Amino acid sequence: MKHDDVLNKLNEYLDGELSPAESARMNAHLEACPDCRAELEALRELMRKARDLPASVQPGRDLWPGIAARLEDRSVVTGDFRRKRTFSFWHNRSALAAAATVVLIILSVLGSLRPWEQEVISSATEQITVISTFAHIDRASDRVSRNILTRFDRHGNVAAMEANDVLTRNIGIIDGAIADIRSALQTDPTNTRLAQMLRSEYQRKMDLLRTVADLLGDDTDTGMNPTT
Amino acid sequence: MKSTIIMLLCLTVMVLPAFADKNVDETKSAASDGTVSIDILAGSITVIGWDKKEVKVTGTLGDDIERLEFDVDGDDTEISVKIPDGRGNRDVDADLEIHVPQRSSLEIQTVSASIDIDKVSGDIEAQTVSGSVELIGKGGSAEIATVSGSIELKGSLGSVELASVSGGIEVTGVTGVVEAATTSGSIVIEDSDLEQVELESVSGSVEYSGPIHDSGSYELNSFSGTVKLTMSGSVNASIDLESFSGSIENDFGKKPERTSKMAPGSSLSFTLGNGSADISIETFSGSIHLMKG
Numbered sequence: 001m002k003h004d005d006v007l008n009k010l011n012e013y014l015d016g017e018l019s020p021a022e023s024a025r026m027n028a029h030l031e032a033c034p035d036c037r038a039e040l041e042a043l044r045e046l047m048r049k050a051r052d053l054p055a056s057v058q059p060g061r062d063l064w065p066g067i068a069a070r071l072e073d074r075s076v077v078t079g080d081f082r083r084k085r086t087f088s089f090w091h092n093r094s095a096l097a098a099a100a101t102v103v104l105i106i107l108s109v110l111g112s113l114r115p116w117e118q119e120v121i122s123s124a125t126e127q128i129t130v131i132s133t134f135a136h137i138d139r140a141s142d143r144v145s146r147n148i149l150t151r152f153d154r155h156g157n158v159a160a161m162e163a164n165d166v167l168t169r170n171i172g173i174i175d176g177a178i179a180d181i182r183s184a185l186q187t188d189p190t191n192t193r194l195a196q197m198l199r200s201e202y203q204r205k206m207d208l209l210r211t212v213a214d215l216l217g218d219d220t221d222t223g224m225n226p227t228t
Numbered sequence: 229m230k231s232t233i234i235m236l237l238c239l240t241v242m243v244l245p246a247f248a249d250k251n252v253d254e255t256k257s258a259a260s261d262g263t264v265s266i267d268i269l270a271g272s273i274t275v276i277g278w279d280k281k282e283v284k285v286t287g288t289l290g291d292d293i294e295r296l297e298f299d300v301d302g303d304d305t306e307i308s309v310k311i312p313d314g315r316g317n318r319d320v321d322a323d324l325e326i327h328v329p330q331r332s333s334l335e336i337q338t339v340s341a342s343i344d345i346d347k348v349s350g351d352i353e354a355q356t357v358s359g360s361v362e363l364i365g366k367g368g369s370a371e372i373a374t375v376s377g378s379i380e381l382k383g384s385l386g387s388v389e390l391a392s393v394s395g396g397i398e399v400t401g402v403t404g405v406v407e408a409a410t411t412s413g414s415i416v417i418e419d420s421d422l423e424q425v426e427l428e429s430v431s432g433s434v435e436y437s438g439p440i441h442d443s444g445s446y447e448l449n450s451f452s453g454t455v456k457l458t459m460s461g462s463v464n465a466s467i468d469l470e471s472f473s474g475s476i477e478n479d480f481g482k483k484p485e486r487t488s489k490m491a492p493g494s495s496l497s498f499t500l501g502n503g504s505a506d507i508s509i510e511t512f513s514g515s516i517h518l519m520k521g
Contacts, residue, residue, distance in 0.1 A: 021499045025466060163357050166376045170393050170411040173431050177451045184472060197512060208393060208411060
């Protein structure tokens with residue numbers, strides 16, 4: 001079993017929702033992996049604290065609709081990411097991140113994060129983190145595309161247009177995949193696999209641009225570091 | 229009339245050399261396990277390993293190529309063509325057959341030139357934009373990347389990393405480890421004996437057929453493409469299949485279950501034999517087929 005798969009399934013493991021075969025594989029990995037054991041212990045501790053809290057301190061309502069409403073108001077989690085909206089997105093992103101952080105801090109102070117709440121919030125914050133790279137990727141995409149054309153114009157080679165066409169078409173395919181995942185997230189907002197898929201597709205978009213830039217010997221900085 | 233014909237003949241004789249390809253035929257001594265770098269814009273490259281400690285370049289250069297550049301410096305051999313600056317449609321095709329010492333490593337870059345490699349046992353790196361790549365492996369590792377060119381691999385290879393944007397990837401009769409990724413191209417691996425496989429695509433289909441090693445790891449992912457895994461022989465594996473909205477077909481009996489009340493997704497986890505190998509298939513909307521070989 002892979003490290004990431006184990007981390008993704010820790011909640012289900014603790015809740016006893018895994019099949020015997022999966023549990024056995026989790027056990028085998030946990031025995032060998034100190035990082036995953038530490039994660040598991042942290043999660044156990046959190047659940048212990050949550051269980052030990054007096055009932056009156058526990059949140060008496062479902063937190064997700066509020067978080068989702070805030071996010072939807074700003075068209076981030078469920079919004080359309082066509083280029084014309086990029087500008088407003090950048091203005092809203094910091095406010096959103098701040099809102100999510102405030103929610104996290106409040107809940108952490110209360111010490112009442114239950115596993116499902118953790119999942120909801122980590123899913124939402126993961127989406128925000130993922131989305132924060134979007135405008136960056138778009139700008140990088142434009143820059144690489146322009147550089148491809150310039151480079152090939154110099155060589156006067158017919159491959160220039162071909163490469164650019166292929167790049168444009170395939171970036172479109174990845175953007176289509178991103179749009180589909182985002183649409184699915186509207187239906188199933190707590191689905192962590194979808195959030196991971198979303199991140200993978202953004203990563204793929206960056207990888208594609210990097211590959212094409214490398215292939216074309218493009219030495220211009222694409223500025224595609226996802227952490228910036 | 230006669231004088232007109234003579235004039236035309238004279239003109240033809242004068243003009244022909246200007247459009248004729250230039251022939252090249254050069255040989256240089258080289259290290260038996262050195263690195264041969266080849267950088268060609270267009271045309272075709274055929275690289276063949278041989279048992280001599282020499283690199284031999286034969287073929288033709290397009291009329292707008294100034295010259296062949298062929299240098300050996302210690303363990304490094306560099307082959308490229310000199311193209312003067314200029315624009316427009318020009319004849320810059322180089323069609324070269326290059327013999328290299330069999331244990332050489334190769335670093336090949338082209339824009340639209342096709343690449344064929346045979347009988348070379350060193351590590352191979354090949355990059356092309358629209359050219360195709362065909363490699364018959366002799367035990368080294370291979371890293372191949374294309375934009376729209378196809379990739380075809382055969383033979384024995386240590387580890388293989390393949391990437392294309394829209395080009396199809398075909399691997400036949402290969403042993404070792406294969407990682408392949410494409411956006412819209414298809415990936416087909418058949419009649420191969422691989423211990424570790426990582427295949428992923430966005431819209432292209434992904435197919436693997438072959439035996440499952442007891443300690444092997446097989447990860448096949450596609451966003452919207454169909455994923456087919458055909459397993460031959462006895463199988464000892466833990467199997468996880470998951471799709472957000474695609475169908476799952478399983479030749480081994482167990483039926484998939486819904487993963488969420490809110491979405492049409494389904495998943496299926498089960499074990500065959502002692503479960504020692506790991507098999508994981510995931511799609512978003514692509515269908516999954518797990519089949520007996």
